[in-house]
Amino acid sequence: MLAELMEMLTHTMAYTNGYKYDTEQEAINAQEACNAYYGIPVSPDDITQNWVAYQFAEYDDPQFWYIIYDNSLLLILGEPTEFEVTSPPFPPNQ
Amino acid sequence: MILASNGIIASSIQSASALLLDTYPSAAAAYSVRKLRTAYTGSAIRVRRTDLTEQDIGFSGGNLDTAALLSFTGTGALDNGFITTWYDQSGNAQNATQTTAVSQPIIVSAGVLLTQNSKPTIKYDGTNDFLSGSAISNFVTASTFSNIAVFNPISLATNTADMENNDCVWMDGIGYVGEYFKSTSGGQLVGAIYTASQKLALVAITANTQNTSFITLVSNNISISKNNGAFVTSAAGAIANVTNGLTIAKNNVYAEMNCQELIWYKTDQTANVSGINGNVNSYYGIY
Numbered sequence: 201m202l203a204e205l206m207e208m209l210t211h212t213m214a215y216t217n218g219y220k221y222d223t224e225q226e227a228i229n230a231q232e233a234c235n236a237y238y239g240i241p242v243s244p245d246d247i248t249q250n251w252v253a254y255q256f257a258e259y260d261d262p263q264f265w266y267i268i269y270d271n272s273l274l275l276i277l278g279e280p281t282e283f284e285v286t287s288p289p290f291p292p293n294q
Numbered sequence: 295m296i297l298a299s300n301g302i303i304a305s306s307i308q309s310a311s312a313l314l315l316d317t318y319p320s321a322a323a324a325y326s327v328r329k330l331r332t333a334y335t336g337s338a339i340r341v342r343r344t345d346l347t348e349q350d351i352g353f354s355g356g357n358l359d360t361a362a363l364l365s366f367t368g369t370g371a372l373d374n375g376f377i378t379t380w381y382d383q384s385g386n387a388q389n390a391t392q393t394t395a396v397s398q399p400i401i402v403s404a405g406v407l408l409t410q411n412s413k414p415t416i417k418y419d420g421t422n423d424f425l426s427g428s429a430i431s432n433f434v435t436a437s438t439f440s441n442i443a444v445f446n447p448i449s450l451a452t453n454t455a456d457m458e459n460n461d462c463v464w465m466d467g468i469g470y471v472g473e474y475f476k477s478t479s480g481g482q483l484v485g486a487i488y489t490a491s492q493k494l495a496l497v498a499i500t501a502n503t504q505n506t507s508f509i510t511l512v513s514n515n516i517s518i519s520k521n522n523g524a525f526v527t528s529a530a531g532a533i534a535n536v537t538n539g540l541t542i543a544k545n546n547v548y549a550e551m552n553c554q555e556l557i558w559y560k561t562d563q564t565a566n567v568s569g570i571n572g573n574v575n576s577y578y579g580i581y
Contacts, residue, residue, distance in 0.1 A: 212459055214546070240395060242346045247378035253394040268422045270396040287546045290458050290469050291488065291534070 212287045217280050218269040227254035227265035230277055237276045259286040313356060314557070314573045315383065318566050322433050323388040325380045326555040327414040328577055329353045333385075339416075340379035342398060343367045348378055358414045360407055367402040375402030377416055380425055380542075384557075388432050390425035390542055399423045399543070399553075410446055410504050410552045411579055418543035420449065420461070420550025427540030430466040433558040434511065436533045440563035441485075441509040442570060443473060444555035444578055450477035450501045453547060457486040457494070461549035463507075464556060466538040469545060473509055473518075475499055485509040485518035489531030497526055504552075506574045506581075512562045521581040522571040554578065 221227040234251040235241075241249050252273060257264045267273070269280040315321055315331035324330050327338065337350035338358050343366060351363045367375035376398035382388040392398045399418045401408055408415050418424065433439065443463050453460045453476055458469025465472030470488045475481070483499040485507075486492060495518040499505065509518045510525075517527040542556065543549040555574065563570065575581060 212454060212456070212546075214459075238346065238395070240346060242348075246342075246346075246348050247340060247391055247393055248342050248346065248348065248395050248398070249393045251395045253397065270422060272396060287459060288468075290456060 213284045214287060215282055216266065216268060216285045217282050219267045219273070219277050219280055220283050221254070221265040222262075224256070224265050227267065230254065230267060234273060234276050238272075257285050259288060260284075312573070314570065317573065318563065318570055320559065320561065321384040322439075322558045322560045323382050323386060323427070324384040324557045325382060325390060326557070327358045327416070328555070329356045330383045330557070331385070334383045336383070337381050338383075339377055339381065339401070341366060341375045341401065342378050342395065343376075344372060344374050346395075360414060363402065364405075364407060367405070369405035371404050373402065373405040374400060376400050377425065380416070386432070388427055390427045390540065392423075392425050397422045397424060399425065408552070410554060413554060413578055415446070415552040415554050417448075417552050418549055420548050422548060424544030424548060425542040426467075427542070429537055430471060430540050431536040433540055433560070434471060434533065434536060435560050436536050437511065437514055438560065438562055439509075439511050440559040440561065441473065441507075442555065442557040442574065443507045443509075444504070444553070444574060444580070445507075446502060446504045446552040447475045447483075447499060448502050448550045448552065450475055450481050450499070451547070452477045457484070457488065457492055457545075459546045460484070461547060461551070462541070462543065462545045463549065463551065463553065464540060464542050465545045466536070467541045467545065468535070468538040470535045470538065471511075471533045472545070473507065474545075475549070477501075483507060483518065483520060485516050485528075487511060487516050487528075487531060487533045489534050491531075493528040493531040495526045495528040497523065504578070504580050506571060506578065508567055508571060510562060510564050512564060519567070522568070522575070
């Protein structure tokens with residue numbers, strides 16, 4: 201009970217507009233679809249290596265992967281949805 | 295030529311025209327849209343344009359070479375320029391980068407150079423834009439640092455009491471040290487460190503206003519001043535962890551802001567506050 205209360209105190213939830221995936225491979229596939237659509241990377245020497253990044257919702261149960269919405273993703277990934285992501289605890293590992 | 299009747303005025307005029315890091319050397323990292331050090335021969339920024347090609351942009355005199363920038367990006371309605379790299383002018387190669395296209399802050403929008411008070415500025419959109427750097431230990435020590443920032447918090451969001459959940463100018467990516475702003479009490483700018491608890495130094499701030507801030511951590515006390523005003527000092531403490539990476543405009547949330555200059559020293563620059571602020575204000579005309 202105390203542990204659950206402490207976890208609630210050290211985590212915060214935030215609504216995110218974007219694309220949610222159950223597996224990392226699904227997120228990678230979405231990222232690669234965006235790269236292919238926009239032709240990235242142009243050169244391996246470029247700083248820009250991906251059109252969009254995916255993130256890991258490590259502190260949610262079940263865990264998931266997600267991409268934050270950007271207007272440029274609409275044509276490739278479709279309409280976004282809104283979902284909650286739990287922020288990391290602070291201080292970490294306590 | 296200005297004939298000064300005393301040495302103080304003459305000295306002030308000279309220091310205002312000098313490059314900041316020539317007068318106040320040994321910065322740990324220094325990012326700017328102006329040239330900061332005569333001996334620095336690298337570029338100011340690397341830019342990605344709309345067709346995804348990239349190019350370094352340097353200086354023209356002491357200013358960003360905006361002619362070269364607009365020549366590269368183009369000046370049409372569909373021409374944009376995004377920052378992939380903000381080069382470190384300190385000589386320590388602590389460049390801040392963004393490898394993801396949609397997260398790159400913008401400097402040319404629809405063919406127009408973005409400016410703040412007539413000087414080029416880098417705009418972060420508050421949605422997903424940020425730059426990353428190496429471990430914060432390359433910028434600060436656990437007990438001592440000085441930071442100068444020139445920025446405009448375009449919008450002030452009310453987030454939480456936790457520093458890592460607020461809109462930051464810069465932070466260590468986790469929440470052990472950084473500078474952030476929020477709408478609480480009409481607007482607050484906060485210099486913050488975490489020891490066993492948060493140590494916060496706060497000054498008032500207004501949304502959509504250009505500022506220069508000066509933060510120091512000296513003898514385990516963090517202090518902040520805005521626009522060469524008085525310092526506000528926190529309770530004592532050292533930074534509990536300096537291993538995490540620098541982020542500009544991102545922690546758990548993303549800041550909407552314009553940013554033109556960020557400089558860190560691993561040393562106490564309190565004795566140079568007036569001179570450094572004078573140099574900054576002479577260029578940017580903030581206050």
